[in-house]
Amino acid sequence: MNSPTNIGVFDSGIGGITVLRALARKFPEENFVYLGDTARLPYGAKSPTTIRKYTEQNLKFLMTKNVKAMVIACNSASTQWSEPLFENTPVFNVIQPGARAALARSSELRIGVLGTRATIESKSYELALKSLNPDVQVFSQASPLLVHLAEEGWIDDPVTNLIVYRYLQPLLSQRIDTLILGCTHYPILQNSIQRVTGQQVELVDSGEALAEDLEQAFVAGRIKRSENPTRSISFYCTDNAETFATLARRLLKDDGIDFENFEMADLQDIR
């Protein structure tokens, strides 16, 4: 039996493609398998128990795709899976790298977190930040409408600016100097968010920070580097395949990533 060769990545939908893109750029020789659980999104309004169950099903699905490591791109799912292994395969989530990146950029140690209701209620970022530096002050805000504004395509829109302003006002009044974009959808609204915060607030995209964790795992030998220089990326989603493919192609078009290997996944078979 050959040893597993792929890095699995899953998100509740399309947002995690930005995470995949960051990983694909940093590791041009690695093979990836991406799963977007579009039938069951959004995760951010679901209960911890349900998010955990869906996360396990998604990891089980990826395990059928010959993976040597798995990445939970979805922040809401990341809050419900902190274990380093799933059936002996390394699992990475976005919380720790996001917290580290925020602390590295923050001069005043006043850090804001925007996320789904599930992510904010879990206090995962707050705990991760304080375990890394007990002096940090964390100000969190659930901002569930932002996911839907991003999905509606109301980007750089006056209504979006107004809603972003309402969510951010309590954080800005606390004089945050750094803001964690704690949901894979939020980088899509980055312009609107930065306009409201002003340039003096650093925005942190947890997905980008995650690539560092993988690099460390390669260096430490926890994951074997790919021996095959012709890389492949396969895509799976659970619903709305056409919308998913259109958006994914748009997000990946400048990276020359092949979009041939695209299939529907039936997670009901994975339990």
Place this chain on the structure above:
Amino acid sequence: MNSPTNIGVFDSGIGGITVLRALARKFPEENFVYLGDTARLPYGAKSPTTIRKYTEQNLKFLMTKNVKAMVIACNSASTQWSEPLFENTPVFNVIQPGARAALARSSELRIGVLGTRATIESKSYELALKSLNPDVQVFSQASPLLVHLAEEGWIDDPVTNLIVYRYLQPLLSQRIDTLILGCTHYPILQNSIQRVTGQQVELVDSGEALAEDLEQAFVAGRIKRSENPTRSISFYCTDNAETFATLARRLLKDDGIDFENFEMADLQDIR
């Protein structure tokens, strides 16, 4: 074996409670079983295939609860189930009654429809209206953000007014005289919607119109009236039980409806 005694009602979540309330008021001696599929909401952004699959699972679940009739309160699900029977049990959906009620109130036969993306793309209301009166003109608008504004509780809010205005502007410029609220969440935003349309536009809540269809089925003998005057209502949801119960209690508190019979449902067992 006793003949079935309950009327089953399902919705993707909490919105259908307003439909249940209308039915419970009209039929004070009937027993009801309500299912809110809160784990998989919203339905309105899913594909027709997935909505149909979930609808079948929900109907199958209700069939295990001794039902003599079933009501699809969710508009998105109603567009994917037009059959009058499921396993020999009568099924009612909100499209036909909503269309009839709108035509009854419209003087100029210029009718607007607000709905989820799934509902609008199905053209179900348009087809139902035109089959009832070929002279009607129908103007449809998908307004997916309204579900999330209602769930966020941003009711009677300037941001909500602004978004309602944006969605309604194309319909108002067509001089509609009647507007179908084609999603169980929209009646929650009725004040905001009526403020934008002005009083000269009639708002139609499909759920309310549905009770008439059931009454006709009773009169025609398609469904047997309850012989038990002490009625019971049971509630099931698939996730976020606490939030569901709080909202349901609030919506039902003035009707003196007992909320004792409340359980979680695992639809994964129903396939």
